[in-house]
Amino acid sequence: MKGTSLPPTAPPFDVREIPFSFRGSWFDLSPVTGVHETAADLHLVSHQTGMHAVLALVPWGAGGRQESEIRAEPSVLTWASSGGEIQAAFESVDTIRLRGRGAGLRIADAAPVLTPFTGTYFFQDPTDGAAIFTSYETGRRYRVTGLAGELEFDGAERLGQGRRAVTAHGAEWEIAIEEFDTARPPYRSRATFESIVKKRASDFARYREAVAGWAPEDSGATAALAAYVLWSATVEARGFLHRESILMSKHWMDKVWSWDHCFNALALAPHDIDLAIDQFLVPFDHQGASGALPDSVTHSEVLYNFVKPPIHGWALAKLRARGNREIPRDILLQIHRKLSRWSRFWLDARRAPGRQLPHYQHGNDSGWDNSTMFDLDRLVEAPDLAAFLAIQLGVLADLTVELELGDGKAWRKEQARIQKALLEQLWDGTAFHAVGVTSGQASKDSSLLVLMPMILGEQLSPEIRELMAEGVRELLTEWGPATQRLDSAEYEPDGYWRGPIWAPSTVLIEDGLRRSGMTELADEVSASFRRLCETSGFAENFDAKTGAGLRDRAYTWTASSYLLLAHDAAAREGVVA
Numbered sequence: 001m002k003g004t005s006l007p008p009t010a011p012p013f014d015v016r017e018i019p020f021s022f023r024g025s026w027f028d029l030s031p032v033t034g035v036h037e038t039a040a041d042l043h044l045v046s047h048q049t050g051m052h053a054v055l056a057l058v059p060w061g062a063g064g065r066q067e068s069e070i071r072a073e074p075s076v077l078t079w080a081s082s083g084g085e086i087q088a089a090f091e092s093v094d095t096i097r098l099r100g101r102g103a104g105l106r107i108a109d110a111a112p113v114l115t116p117f118t119g120t121y122f123f124q125d126p127t128d129g130a131a132i133f134t135s136y137e138t139g140r141r142y143r144v145t146g147l148a149g150e151l152e153f154d155g156a157e158r159l160g161q162g163r164r165a166v167t168a169h170g171a172e173w174e175i176a177i178e179e180f181d182t183a184r185p186p187y188r189s190r191a192t193f194e195s196i197v198k199k200r201a202s203d204f205a206r207y208r209e210a211v212a213g214w215a216p217e218d219s220g221a222t223a224a225l226a227a228y229v230l231w232s233a234t235v236e237a238r239g240f241l242h243r244e245s246i247l248m249s250k251h252w253m254d255k256v257w258s259w260d261h262c263f264n265a266l267a268l269a270p271h272d273i274d275l276a277i278d279q280f281l282v283p284f285d286h287q288g289a290s291g292a293l294p295d296s297v298t299h300s301e302v303l304y305n306f307v308k309p310p311i312h313g314w315a316l317a318k319l320r321a322r323g324n325r326e327i328p329r330d331i332l333l334q335i336h337r338k339l340s341r342w343s344r345f346w347l348d349a350r351r352a353p354g355r356q357l358p359h360y361q362h363g364n365d366s367g368w369d370n371s372t373m374f375d376l377d378r379l380v381e382a383p384d385l386a387a388f389l390a391i392q393l394g395v396l397a398d399l400t401v402e403l404e405l406g407d408g409k410a411w412r413k414e415q416a417r418i419q420k421a422l423l424e425q426l427w428d429g430t431a432f433h434a435v436g437v438t439s440g441q442a443s444k445d446s447s448l449l450v451l452m453p454m455i456l457g458e459q460l461s462p463e464i465r466e467l468m469a470e471g472v473r474e475l476l477t478e479w480g481p482a483t484q485r486l487d488s489a490e491y492e493p494d495g496y497w498r499g500p501i502w503a504p505s506t507v508l509i510e511d512g513l514r515r516s517g518m519t520e521l522a523d524e525v526s527a528s529f530r531r532l533c534e535t536s537g538f539a540e541n542f543d544a545k546t547g548a549g550l551r552d553r554a555y556t557w558t559a560s561s562y563l564l565l566a567h568d569a570a571a572r573e574g575v576v577a
Contacts, residue, residue: 023234030043039056055142059104066083074204101172122156222562230559258307277319336405360374383450
């Protein structure tokens with residue numbers, strides 16, 4: 001068994017932080033088996049019908065389980081022990097090849113019990129001798145075919161509780177594991193393991209060059225790892241996802257939420273506008289009759305119980321400015337229709353009688369689920385919402401004129417009305433705050449969320465911009481802007497939106513500062529967040545004081561935000577055009 005190696009542009013990574021997967025695949029290899037659950041061994045984890053650990057992959061010898069060290073690279077994963085070595089590589093989106101020398105591999109049912117509704121049934125297929133695991137949780141089958149060495153079965157056709165496993169062993173052995181629906185012909189392949197690894201390395205190298213090839217030497221490794229996070233979290237069109245989509249993670253956050261996707265689109269725009277547009281349109285494929293976007297979409301689930309903020313006008317304008325070519329007119333017409341309906345939802349369905357501003361019905365609608373802005377009232381007319389919608393209405397007005405669909409005056413009038421109400425009703429002379437729809441009381445203003453109108457940039461007066469910039473400075477740590485004032489009673493180090501640093505809030509604030517002409521502060525925000533990712537990776541969020549990664553550790557909008565900010569910083573320095 002020959003060793004494998006990767007080009008220097010493909011960095012190794014900790015598989016406990018980032019799953020080992022492949023662009024298009026719906027499964028990965030990872031010890032992360034559930035929300036904040038990490039097993040001792042790697043598992044084959046599928047994301048069809050949810051996140052499900054289906055098979056445990058356990059290095060095995062004469063004495064049972066063997067301790068091993070794991071090295072993960074974009075094209076190959078290796079278990080190394082004192083007795084030998086095992087390697088895994090994706091042959092295709094639904095097939096992974098594994099081989100070993102001096103160490104066996106036990107592939108076992110991850111569920112301890114098989115019931116009529118849960119677990120995995122296991123048997124030896126009489127047609128080709130392969131091991132078949134059928135999972136109730138994913139509704140799919142997993143076939144283990146021996147290519148070299150021997151397969152030893154334990155618990156075939158066993159019901160109820162008990163071991164169900166197949167062990168690959170021999171001086172040198174090789175197997176293929178496939179994920180499929182009901183039936184397919186016996187596994188056949190002429191590809192060698194070495195050729196598979198070489199192909200995957202080449203695939204990723206091309207993707208990395210396209211997405212992060214501009215990166216200067218000092219940030220190249222981080223940019224390459226960010227590219228891998230995106231590449232490996234991408235799934236082919238299947239289930240409710242009608243186009244190739246980047247999940248937020250191939251850990252437990254395995255969905256596309258209806259604002260997260262915008263940041264992934266923006267990172268891809270300078271290099272692949274078609275893939276960027278696909279990411280932008282994912283939730284619009286499920287736009288409701290009211291014009292509302294779903295809260296989230298994934299393989300077997302579309303949720304409408306909440307929405308997300310209307311940042312899509314802002315994102316579209318930025319996407320077009322960053323794109324490597326113009327968006328075709330037919331796509332722009334489609335986007336205009338969808339964006340119009342999304343805006344009318346906020347104007348028609350989310351304004352209380354006699355009110356000029358739309359409202360959120362819960363923190364989840366804002367994307368800042370538990371922000372302190374929602375402590376006093378859940379139903380609030382919020383400054384971030386008004387600012388995002390005002391920008392979106394302005395983008396719609398411009399797009400209407402550009403596409404020769406009208407003069408855009410109706411959208412411009414709505415924009416002016418929203419912006420005027422924002423300043424008259426939610427600005428108290430020193431700060432923005434939300435207002436309870438029924439109570440009329442002002443919200444707390446210690447959250448970064450109330451500073452989001454900064455995104456309006458030069459549309460705000462110099463006095464307001466300066467006061468808001470001062471608010472940003474008060475929240476800025478060495479790692480980026482905290483989401484809650486560190487000196488407030490409500491601050492929590494791991495409090496989700498009550499303190500930790502997040503990628504989207506950082507990108508929006510940085511862009512607002514730059515739009516406001518406050519480039520020095522914008523540069524500081526950008527640099528601090530880039531330094532954070534270069535130190536702590538691409539977690540869902542980060543401790544504002546220590547910079548430690550929190551929650552899901554392989555979050556794509558974090559990786560995308562790093563690429564976006566790093567690319568723009570390199571452009572300002574003249575490193576890229």
